[in-house]
Amino acid sequence: MDSLDRFKVPIEKLRKICECSRELGSCGSSGDTPSYEGVIGQDRAVESMHFGLSMDIPGYNIFVVGQHGTGRSTYTHTILQQAAMKRPAPKDWCYVNNFLDKDRPVAVSLPAGQGKSFQKDMDILIEELRTSMPKAFEQGAYEQKRDAIVRNLQETMESLYGSVEEEAEREGFTMKQVPPRFVFIPVKDGVPMPQDQYEKLTSQERAVLDEKGRRLMKRLDESMRQGQELERQAREEMTELERQVAMSAAAQRVGILKAKYADVPKIVEYLFMVLKDVVDNYNLFRAGEAPKAPETPQAMQGFKEETDPFVKYKVNLFVNNERCKGAPVIIESNPNYYNLFGKLEYRSHMLSVSTDFTMLRAGAIHRANGGYLVVQAKDILTDPYVWEALKKALKYRQTAVENIGEQYRLIPAGSLRPEPLPLDLKIVVISNPQLYYLLYTLDDDFQRLFKVKVDFDVDMPRTPANICQYADFISATCSKDLLLPFGRDAVAKVIEYGSRLAGNQNKLSTRFNEVTEIIYEAASFAKADKVQEVSASHVDTAVRHKKYRAGILEEKIQEHILKGKMLIRTEGTEVGQINGLSVISTGGNMFGMPSRITARTYSGRGGIINIERETQMSGQIHTKGVLTLSGYLGGKFAQKKPLGFTAQITFEQSYEGVDGDSASSTELYAILSSLSGIPLRQDIAVTGSVDQRGKVQPIGGATEKIEGFFDICASRGLTGTQGVMIPIQNIDDLMLKDEVLDAVKNGKFAIYAVKDIEEGIEILTGMPAGELKEDGIYPDGTVFHAAERRLHEFGKALEPPHIPGMKNDMRRRNRR
Known part of the structure; x- marks a missing residue:
């Protein structure tokens, strides 16, 4: 025996082979395993997520941390949808005109689905008033009262001027209108005295006539002042009459809406202001036109913009939760400032722009209010304005629509300041570990606003339970995407590939995006071979091809070594x-x-x-x-x-x-x-x-x-x-x-x-x-x-x- 043999690693320890009969057990092939739903091997992340969702206390927002491909996004979306179904749909939000301060629109909330109804009711109300108001002024009772006021004024005026004229006759004068005023002319022998004849009078006679003329003129001035006062009173009576007619035409219809929305005090108050404004501006409805604006200079005639005079009565349905079945889950894939926090749009016309409260547009944070908002950390940190604005909204639990440009103008400009909306939502940020630890270290507000960390691991233990979950995942992928089923030997090869990705015989990778790629590619090779089931050889082929496609640098280095x-x-x-x-x-x-x-x-x-x-x-x-x-x-x-x-x-x-x-x-x-x-x-x-x-x-x-x-x-x-x-x-x-x-x-x-x-x-x-x-x-x-x-x-x-x-x-x- 070689003296170095004691240092050699036995062949059975060089790779942990997945034995179909022993390790897969009852898991079988992907064709007969149950479809898997959920996240595999992330018990810590699952428990943390459930904890975060159960905490309705401010500051318990969720930061999902994990490497790309670990299923963090898919799981987050799935679990949030499930949690959202258990919660009620949030309220609708509308912006309406503030009749006391038009630059500060008022926010009104209604139960889900009623915002659109309120918007439609207001449109119908205005259309009805535009139709019924002119008819109210065409009724006989109104005309009789109006004619009586006019007739009374005419009679009184005639009496006033008649008395002045009679007095003039008694004094030997005739009253003649020389626009723009009346003059008194002396009369002799029933004929107005010519000027030359007047000049032939003695100075004493002229003085007498002049004195009489001054008294008559003074009397006329007093009568004219009385006449003007009578005209003013008549106009007030006419205005009051018309207001009464307008009130009778509008009060009933507005009253119906007040009764309908009696449980929303803000709307009742708003309708009271609407009724007052309608009565104050009845001519707008009576004529169907806006009051005449100041004359536009000839040079600007081409730039004149037509505006809707009834826009102030419209309702801006800012957030509509009519179709929400539970709380909303908003996944914002492009979370720039305006997409997140809304914006105030402007209407451009020639050389000018204009806006009003109906051009307020909701952002993702408004649509997610009452539910969940999901964003990627790298996206919200890319926009220089988003992170601070998001923290401010979470800190004060409210958000207002504000255009960025307004914060950086050298000279303040007038703009709308809509009422902020109260926030009741949970932010879920998906991030890689590097960004999480960077924010945790450098941002003082981060720990206070994101108290829940949901940590996704890149691997999991290679236990029988997790091996079965791997097999179930393969089955679910094949079923969902209509792929050929995997044989038991193919499933074993994918499990071995999972251990290779994890870099450990006793671990399995949770980077399921890479595992899924091998599943797709192996199924494709099996389909090309015209077989009914994916085998281990197809998985090996998929792994080799994947390495080959990205292996040009490796081959170049090996070529340099082999060539010396x-x-x-x-x-x-x-x-x-x-x-x-x-x-x-x-x-x-x-x-x-x-x-x-x-x-x-x-x-x-x-x-x-x-x-x-x-x-x-x-x-x-x-x-x-x-x-x-x-x-x-x-x-x-x-x-x-x-x-x-x-x-x-x-x-x-x-x-x-x-x-x-x-x-x-x-x-x-x-x-x-x-x-x-x-x-x-x-x-x-x-x-x-x-x-x-x-x-x-x-x-x-x-x-x-x-x-x-x-x-x-x-x-x-x-x-x-x-x-x-x-x-x-x-x-x-x-x-x-x-x-x-x-x-x-x-x-x-x-x-x-x-x-x-x-x-x-x-x-x-x-x-x-x-x-x-x-x-x-x-x-x-x-x-x-x-x-x-x-x-x-x-x-x-x-x-x-x-x-x-x-x-x-x-x-x-x-x-x-």
């Missing part, structure tokens, strides 16, 4: 050189890539020099991993004397940044090889992090890293000695493809698992690492002994040169 443009050895040994493994993720494809890591050691006091760090190509985690190596080497070789060496390490042919500490153990092996002069195997690639005590720590992407090195070896031809060394903790993360399993089974490839550096160096060199003896020296024939010997040589090289007599000269100098 990237120097990666897969055979032989080399001092201070080792194959490390990294993972690259691009365009939906994650693959492993070998990297050549080299180390050069020499005498000096520079310690470990990370070339990537010196050239600013190293990430913080990679830099930390390299600095950790100093702790390990100091613990092993510098307990009695300082380390006197310099080691330079680098990723060869790496022209981009390097990050992560998964290569720290690999770098340490290269340094130990360079120090000891013992070559490392080039047919084994290595991955694993390391701590200062030499314990190898788990890393991510173990499956992809192994397959990446295997593909290079397989392309060059498997020798039977090649393999990959991983941390022992990563064994249960392996979900390797069939090609790797076949190679391991046939002894052509091996997977080694180690728990510390000592085990790893033994695999790579074929020599034991060495344990420190009681005398503080590593045994001969070990890697650490060779390394320590080289470090001792470096230390001696750093000692100052010995010059004869120097010590005695130094003593004499010290005595002096």
Whole structure:
């Protein structure tokens, strides 16, 4: 038995195969499993969501956190629809004219469905008044009273002017109208006196006539003033008569609406104001036209805008919940400011704009009032105005329609200020974890307004119950989209694919968007084969094709390696050189890539020099991993004397940044090889992090890293000695493809698992690492002994040169 066999991972641990008969149990094929409804493997998220929905206290809004594809959006929409059906439909909201202040429209709420009825009732009322009002003024009673007022005025006026005329005659004058006034002319022998005859009179006679004329004119002025007062009184009587007619025509119809909406005090008050305004403006209904506006200048005749004089009596049905069966669930896919918070529209006409309360438009937050509003965090944070406005609405539990431009005008302009609507809704924000933690850390209001976190995990335990749910999900997808049913072996393959996505044999991925893609594509390949059921081979084909479509970069890198443009050895040994493994993720494809890591050691006091760090190509985690190596080497070789060496390490042919500490153990092996002069195997690639005590720590992407090195070896031809060394903790993360399993089974490839550096160096060199003896020296024939010997040589090289007599000269100098 090979001495290294104890480090090899058994083939049964390289992938957890789903056994149809045992693991699927009664789940069967997708054709006979029940359809699954709900969310799989998210018990914590489900419980959190139910808690959040049960809390009707302000501030308990919900933040759904999870990676894309975990079912967070679908589940949120489904559970909200279910919760909404248990709640009553919210009230309708209308905006009506404020007759006391037209710039501040009044908000009125009615039970669901009555808003449209109220709007229609007001339209009918105005139409009826426009028809009935003119008829009321055509009735005989009105005409008789109107004629009586006019006749009485005429008679009184005639009496007033008749008395003045009689007095004038008595005084020898005649009263004649010379527009725009009356004049008194002296009469002689029954004939008005000509002007020349008047001038022949003596001054005393003219003075007498002039005095009489002044008295008559004064009398006429008094009569005219009395006449004007009588006309005013007559107009008031006429106006009062017309108001009474208008009131009799409108009061009954308005009274009917008051009775209908008696349980809504705001509407009763509004109808009282409507009736008052109708009576005050009865001429508008009597003539069917608006009062004449001031004359428009000739130059602006072409720009005159026709307006509806009856618009002030209309009802703006702002939010209509007539069709709501339960509370509303509004999913706003484009939550910009106006879509969320509504807007006031303007009517453009030539060179001017105008607006009124009927042009107020509701936003998603108004339509969701009384229910639930769902938005994406990245969308509401993209618009610079939305987040603060949303917080303000939640904080004060009310929202008003306000255009953004009004907040940033240099000069305040007149605009409508509608009455704010009270808010009673729950906001559900869907986000990735990064945005959630960013807001939680930086926004002081966030924790107070979003108290419920619904956290969706990217994986779940691979339990029998969850496996059955996976099978049910496959069945539901096939049934919903009319796909071919999946056989039991195909279901098993999809479950194995779920574990591969999760990166763990004991987990299943909850990124169901990727699982669904494989279901669709496997069904498509089965349909092309004209079979009645999807088999495991179709699932394998779908997985290979998916990888192939996104694998152009992976193929280019492998091509460069195989052509020798990237120097990666897969055979032989080399001092201070080792194959490390990294993972690259691009365009939906994650693959492993070998990297050549080299180390050069020499005498000096520079310690470990990370070339990537010196050239600013190293990430913080990679830099930390390299600095950790100093702790390990100091613990092993510098307990009695300082380390006197310099080691330079680098990723060869790496022209981009390097990050992560998964290569720290690999770098340490290269340094130990360079120090000891013992070559490392080039047919084994290595991955694993390391701590200062030499314990190898788990890393991510173990499956992809192994397959990446295997593909290079397989392309060059498997020798039977090649393999990959991983941390022992990563064994249960392996979900390797069939090609790797076949190679391991046939002894052509091996997977080694180690728990510390000592085990790893033994695999790579074929020599034991060495344990420190009681005398503080590593045994001969070990890697650490060779390394320590080289470090001792470096230390001696750093000692100052010995010059004869120097010590005695130094003593004499010290005595002096």
